[in-house]
Amino acid sequence: VHPAKADVRFRDPGLVRGLIVGAIREALAGAGIRAATSGAAGMMAAFRPGAAPYAHPGPTAGHRSYEAAYHASGFSGFDHGSNLARSPQRPLDMGDARQPRNGFAESEQAAFDTGPLASADARAGTAEPPEALLGLALGAARAQVHENYIVAQTRDSLVIVDQHAAHERLVYEALKNALHSRAVPSQMLLLPEIVDLPEEDAERLAMHSGTLAKFGLGLERFGPGAVAVRETPSMLGETNVQQLVRDLADEIADNDTVETLKERLDRIAATMACHGSVRSGRMLKAEEMNALLRQMEATPGSGTCNHGRPTYIELKLADIERLFGRR
Incomplete structure (x- = not known):
C-alpha cells in the first residue's frame, strides 16, 4: 500500500489473523499447566525485612473491563438451595488420556459436579488429610477463606486456589470437549x-x-x-x-x-x-473442594482462567519457613 512498503494490506485479513492466533494458541496449549510463580515470588519478597510493599502488576485493560462487567451484571449464580443438575446428563468426555509435560495425570472423568452448594462448614475438617492426597500436584483441601479461595496442602507446599477462576476454566474445557463430541x-x-x-x-x-x-x-x-x-x-x-x-x-x-x-x-x-462456574462467595464442602482440585489436575490448561489470570499459586514450605527465620 505505502510507496516505501511500510504498510501491507492482506487480501483476507481474517484468515491471516486466524493463522497467527491459532499458532500462538497451539504453542501455549502445548506448555501444559504451570503454577503461577511470579506472583508468589513477589509476594514472598514483600514479607522480607526492609522490602517495599508488594504491588501486584494488576489486570490488563481487557481484564479490568471484564471485571467491571462481571460485577455490574448482578448475577445471582446458581440457586443455593436446589440441585444444579436438574436434567439427567451423561458425564462429559474430558479428552484422550495423555501425559502432559508438567507431570499431571490426565484421565477421563465426569465433568465437575458442584451439586447442591448450600451453606456448609468451609473447613476441610480437623483430621489430617490422607497421605495419598498430599502426594498429588494440588494436594488436599484444608480450608476455604473469604468464601472464594481454597487453601490446600501438599507434602512440601501450600496451594491457594481461586475457586471461581478455576471452575470457570473447567466448565470452558468441558464445553469444548462436549462440542467436539x-x-x-x-x-x-x-x-x-x-x-x-x-x-x-x-x-x-x-x-x-x-x-x-x-x-x-x-x-x-x-x-x-x-x-x-x-x-x-x-x-x-x-x-x-x-x-x-x-x-x-x-x-x-x-x-x-x-x-x-x-x-x-x-x-x-x-x-x-x-x-x-462456581461463584465467588460460595461456601464449599471439603469433598467439593477436593473434587475441584482433582479436576484441575486432570484438565490441561487449568493453571490459568479464560482471561489469562492464574487459577492458583503455590508457596513452597521452604520459602514460608524463611519468612519465620527457620532457614
Missing part, C-alpha cells in the same frame, strides 16, 4: 425466556442460532428486537438467561467479521463458562 446436553425451560435486545443484536443471534444450538442454547426470534430462549446448556445449571444472551450478543457483534469459526466457538464457550 457433539454432545452438549440441554435443558428445556418451563416457560420461554423473552430477552429484549436492539434489533441488530436480535438479528445476529437469530443468524447464529444454529451455532448456539450446538452449545445447548435454543433460541428464536420473538418479534421486533426480541428473542425467545427455550433451552439452555444443562451444565450451566440455574443461570441468568437474560445476561447470558446479552453477553453472547456482544461477543458476536464484536467478533463477527474477522474471526474464524473455531475462534468464535471458543469465545462463545468462554462466555458460557463464566455463567456456569
Whole structure:
C-alpha cells in the first residue's frame, strides 16, 4: 500500500489473523499447566525485612473491563438451595488420556459436579488429610477463606486456589470437549425466556442460532428486537438467561467479521463458562473442594482462567519457613 512498503494490506485479513492466533494458541496449549510463580515470588519478597510493599502488576485493560462487567451484571449464580443438575446428563468426555509435560495425570472423568452448594462448614475438617492426597500436584483441601479461595496442602507446599477462576476454566474445557463430541446436553425451560435486545443484536443471534444450538442454547426470534430462549446448556445449571444472551450478543457483534469459526466457538464457550462456574462467595464442602482440585489436575490448561489470570499459586514450605527465620 505505502510507496516505501511500510504498510501491507492482506487480501483476507481474517484468515491471516486466524493463522497467527491459532499458532500462538497451539504453542501455549502445548506448555501444559504451570503454577503461577511470579506472583508468589513477589509476594514472598514483600514479607522480607526492609522490602517495599508488594504491588501486584494488576489486570490488563481487557481484564479490568471484564471485571467491571462481571460485577455490574448482578448475577445471582446458581440457586443455593436446589440441585444444579436438574436434567439427567451423561458425564462429559474430558479428552484422550495423555501425559502432559508438567507431570499431571490426565484421565477421563465426569465433568465437575458442584451439586447442591448450600451453606456448609468451609473447613476441610480437623483430621489430617490422607497421605495419598498430599502426594498429588494440588494436594488436599484444608480450608476455604473469604468464601472464594481454597487453601490446600501438599507434602512440601501450600496451594491457594481461586475457586471461581478455576471452575470457570473447567466448565470452558468441558464445553469444548462436549462440542467436539457433539454432545452438549440441554435443558428445556418451563416457560420461554423473552430477552429484549436492539434489533441488530436480535438479528445476529437469530443468524447464529444454529451455532448456539450446538452449545445447548435454543433460541428464536420473538418479534421486533426480541428473542425467545427455550433451552439452555444443562451444565450451566440455574443461570441468568437474560445476561447470558446479552453477553453472547456482544461477543458476536464484536467478533463477527474477522474471526474464524473455531475462534468464535471458543469465545462463545468462554462466555458460557463464566455463567456456569462456581461463584465467588460460595461456601464449599471439603469433598467439593477436593473434587475441584482433582479436576484441575486432570484438565490441561487449568493453571490459568479464560482471561489469562492464574487459577492458583503455590508457596513452597521452604520459602514460608524463611519468612519465620527457620532457614
